[in-house]
Amino acid sequence: MKARRFFRSFLFAAEGIRTALKHEQNIRFHILAAVVVVAAGLLTGLSLLEWLVVIGLIGGMMALEMVNSAIERVVDLATSELHPLAKQAKDMAAGAVLVFAVASAIIGLLIFLPKWF
Numbered sequence: 001m002k003a004r005r006f007f008r009s010f011l012f013a014a015e016g017i018r019t020a021l022k023h024e025q026n027i028r029f030h031i032l033a034a035v036v037v038v039a040a041g042l043l044t045g046l047s048l049l050e051w052l053v054v055i056g057l058i059g060g061m062m063a064l065e066m067v068n069s070a071i072e073r074v075v076d077l078a079t080s081e082l083h084p085l086a087k088q089a090k091d092m093a094a095g096a097v098l099v100f101a102v103a104s105a106i107i108g109l110l111i112f113l114p115k116w117f
């Protein structure tokens with residue numbers, strides 16, 4: 001019974017990922033960026049620790065982008081009117097994505113640049 005519930009939750013999560021891929025252009029951009037980074041990593045040669053960091057950042061970025069999209073939907077569901085709290089919620093969620101993206105870019109540069117130059 002528990003295993004069935006776990007499996008159902010897994011299916012719902014997979015459905016969420018499919019929805020994000022279908023409707024969110026940002027997610028598709030992140031996938032493209034991830035493919036480029038992984039290709040660069042394979043060509044450059046990364047240590048195990050560096051791969052762990054890169055994979056963690058890629059996964060974190062995509063997960064955060066999906067949470068941002070989920071927050072946008074919940075806000076839109078809660079109100080169709082302009083409300084300062086709706087703006088704050090959406091802007092903070094977008095800000096969280098930006099913070100993680102900037103940190104990821106800096107970490108990526110710190111990993112790759114010394115190997116290239």
Ligand SMILES: Nc1ncnc2c1ncn2[C@@H]1O[C@H](COP(=O)(O)OP(=O)(O)OP(=O)(O)O)[C@@H](O)[C@H]1O
Pocket residue numbers: 072079080081082083084086087088090091094
């Ligand atoms: N109900 C609302 N009340 C007040 N401000 C809102 C509301 N909905 C969106 N906004 C604000 O309007 C701007 C654009 O919002 P929008 O929902 O188009 O988001 P977005 O970031 O362009 O997302 P996306 O295009 O990925 O759906 C943002 O600053 C957002 O905070």
